[in-house]
Amino acid sequence: MTADPDPPRWTVPPAEYDDVALALDGILDEVRVTVPAAVVSSLASSTAASGGGGRDDGATDSATDDAARRIKVADLTDQEGTPVARLTVTERSRTAEGGWKLTGTVTPLAAREDGVFAHLHLPPAVVRERFAGRKVAAVPLDAPLDKAALTALTAATRAYDVTVLLPLVGAGSSRIVSAHALVRATVVAAELLPGETLVVPVPLARREDPAEDTALRTRVAEAYGGCVEFPLTSSAAAGGDYPEPIAAIVAAEHPPPHRQGLVVFFTGLSGSGKSTLARRLRDVILERGDRTVTLLDGDVVRQMLSAGLGFSKADREANVTRIGFVAAEVARHGGLAICAPIAPYADTRARVRQMVAEAGGAFVLVHVATPLAECERRDRKGLYAKARAGLITGFTGISDPYEEPTDADLRLDTSVMSVEEAVGRIVDLLTARGWLRPDSSPAGVARR
Ligand SMILES: Nc1ncnc2c1ncn2[C@@H]1O[C@H](COP(=O)(O)OS(=O)(=O)O)[C@@H](OP(=O)(O)O)[C@H]1O
Numbered sequence: 026m027t028a029d030p031d032p033p034r035w036t037v038p039p040a041e042y043d044d045v046a047l048a049l050d051g052i053l054d055e056v057r058v059t060v061p062a063a064v065v066s067s068l069a070s071s072t073a074a075s076g077g078g079g080r081d082d083g084a085t086d087s088a089t090d091d092a093a094r095r096i097k098v099a100d101l102t103d104q105e106g107t108p109v110a111r112l113t114v115t116e117r118s119r120t121a122e123g124g125w126k127l128t129g130t131v132t133p134l135a136a137r138e139d140g141v142f143a144h145l146h147l148p149p150a151v152v153r154e155r156f157a158g159r160k161v162a163a164v165p166l167d168a169p170l171d172k173a174a175l176t177a178l179t180a181a182t183r184a185y186d187v188t189v190l191l192p193l194v195g196a197g198s199s200r201i202v203s204a205h206a207l208v209r210a211t212v213v214a215a216e217l218l219p220g221e222t223l224v225v226p227v228p229l230a231r232r233e234d235p236a237e238d239t240a241l242r243t244r245v246a247e248a249y250g251g252c253v254e255f256p257l258t259s260s261a262a263a264g265g266d267y268p269e270p271i272a273a274i275v276a277a278e279h280p281p282p283h284r285q286g287l288v289v290f291f292t293g294l295s296g297s298g299k300s301t302l303a304r305r306l307r308d309v310i311l312e313r314g315d316r317t318v319t320l321l322d323g324d325v326v327r328q329m330l331s332a333g334l335g336f337s338k339a340d341r342e343a344n345v346t347r348i349g350f351v352a353a354e355v356a357r358h359g360g361l362a363i364c365a366p367i368a369p370y371a372d373t374r375a376r377v378r379q380m381v382a383e384a385g386g387a388f389v390l391v392h393v394a395t396p397l398a399e400c401e402r403r404d405r406k407g408l409y410a411k412a413r414a415g416l417i418t419g420f421t422g423i424s425d426p427y428e429e430p431t432d433a434d435l436r437l438d439t440s441v442m443s444v445e446e447a448v449g450r451i452v453d454l455l456t457a458r459g460w461l462r463p464d465s466s467p468a469g470v471a472r473r
């Protein structure tokens with residue numbers, strides 16, 4: 026069989042990238058990867074352009090199916106686009122969403138240089154060779170070891186010459202601490218265990234199915250030279266009784282709420298009062314002095330981050346997603362971001378909520394539910410009048426949708442409450458949930 030002269034290439038998502046790494050290390054026999062729709066349609070279009078016929082963009086549905094079926098070899102790249110592995114396809118299948126998955130074997134194209142504690146990485150073959158002739162206990166870990174787990178592990182590995190600790194750092198692998206902290210905590214644990222130890226991070230991505238996770242962990246342990254009877258998923262939970270140096274690593278990842286990343290996200294019609302409340306909230310928090318604040322106001326964002334975007338559904342989604350991305354990064358570092366776009370679509374707001382959660386931040390949705398009639402009466406910028414006159418099309422609330430949130434943490438109607446009252450309600454909520462400290466407000470500042 027001859028390989029395609031110029032195989033298609035694409036960037037695989039993190040979990041698939043982790044599987045590729047495990048397959049290159051010989052832990053998995055095969056990988057199963059998703060073919061991006063754009064890759065299939067561009068293959069189909071290029072066939073059509075060379076005489077295959079098709080729809081406007083040159084690709085019919087059967088042409089895209091044919092194109093996916095014709096992929097025999099593909100180059101899989103890392104996030105920067107560097108090809109890391111060549112896939113030789115053994116099987117193809119359709120996904121429920123109508124896309125394609127390819128299964129196959131991989132060969133290396135470039136050494137994987139990135140990843141969590143990459144310098145500690147050792148392939149199983151190297152570890153087995155290093156400890157040849159010795160009795161090796163290999164223990165996958167997805168949580169920091171607490172005192173009880175360390176005692177159990179010490180007992181379980183007593184009869185072994187070497188203990189290889191395998192912190193699982195693949196996509197979605199640890200729910201208690203970050204992958205980096207898990208490796209740090211494991212390095213500390215290794216020093217607390219008797220006998221010879223080695224720490225090797227393994228990028229095993231978490232599956233949906235716990236049985237599959239367990240089977241894969243056993244496979245990882247066996248690849249590294251042996252498996253001991255030890256609960257593969259550590260029973261340790263956040264708040265477990267950890268030895269001091271591990272406790273410090275876990276605690277650093279679980280700051281008290283007033284130092285946790287937080288996004289306060291205002292949504293509401295134009296003129297509802299989002300910017301006014303967002304600015305006042307920022308000032309109140311700065312006056313209290315307990316947190317720094319990044320304000321991502323709708324108008325300012327549109328000049329900076331979203332210059333050039335208009336008000337079509339796609340442009341609004343892009344604008345709000347960009348705001349969410351920046352806010353999530355602020356939250357990732359323990360900051361407080363206040364956002365104030367109209368954000369008319371529930372899906373986009375949910376996506377922002379998700380991005381913030383993935384960055385480890387908390388998310389508070391404030392619906393500024395001032396009735397349209399009052400927003401229109403205010404009409405500070407004269408835009409409602411223009412929208413009514415048909416001079417502006419697709420104006421939110423007049424000729425474009427606003428999907429009322431059903432998941433708001435607070436609903437504030439500024440036609441019946443003052444700015445100070447509304448901001449006071451938000452401060453009360455943030456304080457009740459611990460994101461602001463109750464004792465840091467100089468009397469009378471929050472409510473004048
Ligand atoms: N067609 C249309 N619809 C709604 N709003 C319009 C439109 N055209 C311009 N403007 C002005 O743009 C401001 C809204 O921008 P946002 O970035 O907050 O909107 S969105 O979240 O992307 O939907 C909004 O400002 P605010 O009044 O501060 O909300 C309007 O002044």
Ligand SMILES: Nc1ncnc2c1ncn2[C@@H]1O[C@H](COP(=O)(O)OP(=O)(O)O)[C@@H](O)[C@H]1O
Nearest residue numbers: 294295296297298299300301403439442443444
């Ligand atoms: N209780 C209130 N809360 C917020 N804004 C109010 C209130 N009462 C009157 N306003 C006025 O309504 C207007 C709201 O405009 P703005 O804050 O720019 O809204 P948005 O950002 O939602 O478009 C401002 O002129 C503000 O002074």
